[in-house]
Amino acid sequence: MMNLKQKIKNLPNTPGIYLFYNSKKELIYVGKATDLKSRVGSYFRQTSPQPLLRKEGTTRPIEVMIHEVKDIKVIATDSVLEAIILEGKYIKDKKPKYNVDWKDDKSWNYIYITDNIYPQVATIREHELENSKFKIQNSKIIFGPYPGLKVKEMMRLLQKLFYISVCSPSTPPASGHLPSGRVGHKPCFYYQLGQCLGVCTGEITPQDYKRKVILPLIQFLKGHKKILLKNLDKKMHTESKNKNFEEAGRLRDQIYHLKKIQDIALLNKSFVNEEISRSTQNDRLGGRSNGRDFRIEGYDISNLGSSDKVGSMVVFENGEPQKSAYRKFNIKKVLGQSDVDCLAEVVERRLRHPEWVWPNVFLIDGGKPQVNRVKMILDAHNFFAKKSVILLGIAKGPKRNKNEFIFDHSNKSVVKFVLDHENLLIQVRDEAHRFAIKFNRQKRIIK
DSSP: OHHHHHHHOOOOEEEHHHHHHHEOOOOEEEEESSHHHHHHHGSSSEEEEEEEETTTSSHHHHSSSSGGEEEEEEEEEEEEOOOOOOOOHHHHOOHHHHHHOOOOOGGEEEEEOOOOSSOOOEEEEEHHHEEEEEEHHHHHEEEEEEOOOOOOHHHHHHHHHHHHOOOOOOOOTTTOOOOOTTTSSOOOOOTTTTTSSSSSOOOHEEEEEEEEHHHHHHHHTTOOHHHHHHHHHHHHHHHHHOOHHHHHHHHHHHHHHHTTTTOOOGOTTTTTTTTTTHHHIIIIIIIIIIEEEEEEEEEEEEETTTEEEEEEEEEETTTOOOOGOEEEEEOOOOOOHHHHHHHHHHHHHHOOTTOOOOOOOEESSSHHHHHHHHHHHHHHHHHHHHHOOEEEEOOOOTTTTTEEEEEEEEEEHHHHHHHHTTTHHHHHHHHHHHHHHHHHHHHHHHO
């Protein structure tokens, strides 16, 4: 056991999969984690031969067999998405004893690709996979299983990364492409976002769709990300050399997003370290804090160009809006248009009011620039040292069509809080946005 403890001590704090082996060097279990060191370590924190009890008084299934573990290996990945894919590959190829014994057919999902002219990408559950109706379909290839997968989030992420079409195709003529300047059907919503290559309009042939979308996706789902990135980089330089700058730019963006996969939406409770102490959660992230209501403050900026700049602060306590605590801010010092500077002014002015109850969470409607600026202000006031507070942002994109959470992913308590309260946090963000826009419109009407 000392050998195992030493191995755990040296594990990385990165996403990946962990593999447990018995005395016969047989792989008996494979699991995934956002933090390998924390997750694996949670199974070996007491020396008692009895299984560890969870807070509810029950054991985690894995702890029943933990005494059989004699060796541990890990494979680090760059992202949660890759950990999910790698776990599925090991379960399929190796069929570890306890993964199979604890299998719940309803929780195992697969990704399959059809043999349509424009291949479709979809998910299917274990029990549906054996259904005769599915066997009739032209299934080209199947990946999985993926235990506990958040299906919608996974497909949405893959769609963005690989430009997977979800629209109805407009079949090109026999020549394989439409005449210059002509399109087929009306462009779909994702085409307008730049996330569809033109299946709906007939701008991409079935052959090009398979080459640009399906083959890279298959390579990625097989776990060959490094080879894929090398191939994409080679294609990007070829397209640039041939002066196909639009395609070269698309490949450049795809490479960037594959290297910086934003996959917080894929996290579920199976990823989170189950050994977070309940006392810590109650103190920082529970329903109440130090005997008072748990308070979230949401901030947003609204402007009309460089004029009519306003800020909003909304307050939720114990999950409910407290409209009497809402505040409006006329921006006084910022010249020109800068949401970041406007937000900084709002937060600085808020901090001058200690008579307002301090929040447990500062929630910003914005991305990294906004969150980083607020963090600088709170650091300057030594706020994090004085208060147990969480700072996070929700980036929405130019069309307000996404929810990318910006926060400290290394803090497992915060990760769990975001997972458990995702809908509430989005509600607070949306309310701050609504309140800011309403105030802005009221000012313009008065003028």
